Amino acid sequence: MDLQNKSVDYYAENGAKIGTEEINIIHQRRLIHKSVHVLVINSQEEIYIRKHHYLKKHYVGRWSCSVGAHIYKGDEPTQKAKLELASSLGLHTAVELLGRKRLSDAYENEMIYIFQTASNSVNLISTQETYEGSFTSVEMIKKLIENEETTPHLALAYEAYQEWKNSFKL
DSSP states (O other), rough: GGGGGOOEEEEEEEEOEEEEEHHHHHHHHTBEEEEEEEEEEOTOOOOEEEEEESSSSSTTTOEEEEEEEOTTTOOHHHHHHHHHHHHHHOOOOOOEEEEEEESSSOOEEEEEEEEEESSOOOOOOSSSSEEEEEOHHHHHHHHHHHHOOBOHHHHHHHHHHHEEEEEEOO
């Protein structure tokens, strides 16, 4: 099935569901929709990031989260995160919700569910959206964000990860 024809629920700013439409229409009309983004973190506290393929429509050549995907009609965020981890990186690991963030830019208008999982290795399966990936230190990710070399999704996921880590420093 062409992913541009997949149905996605769209929402009001307060999170109330308004209706369902094809993803290409959602983007054209800049309707608020949901996505999942997952950070894969290894035992050295490095995060696996991937570079958007040069054939992509948006965020070309920018670093992004380990996994990212729209939540289609009928999908539940946690299950969608696990499914995308398995299909994109070959991982069958537990996920933990770090938080939700709001993204609105020239390309996306999303409520993002940000998850983390633990693994010391990945097996990049899906290459349609990615041509490169590596485990990267949080310090380097911070520099990539400062230099605007990341997607806004990774910047928001990094922010959620730092907020989560800081919640343990009470």
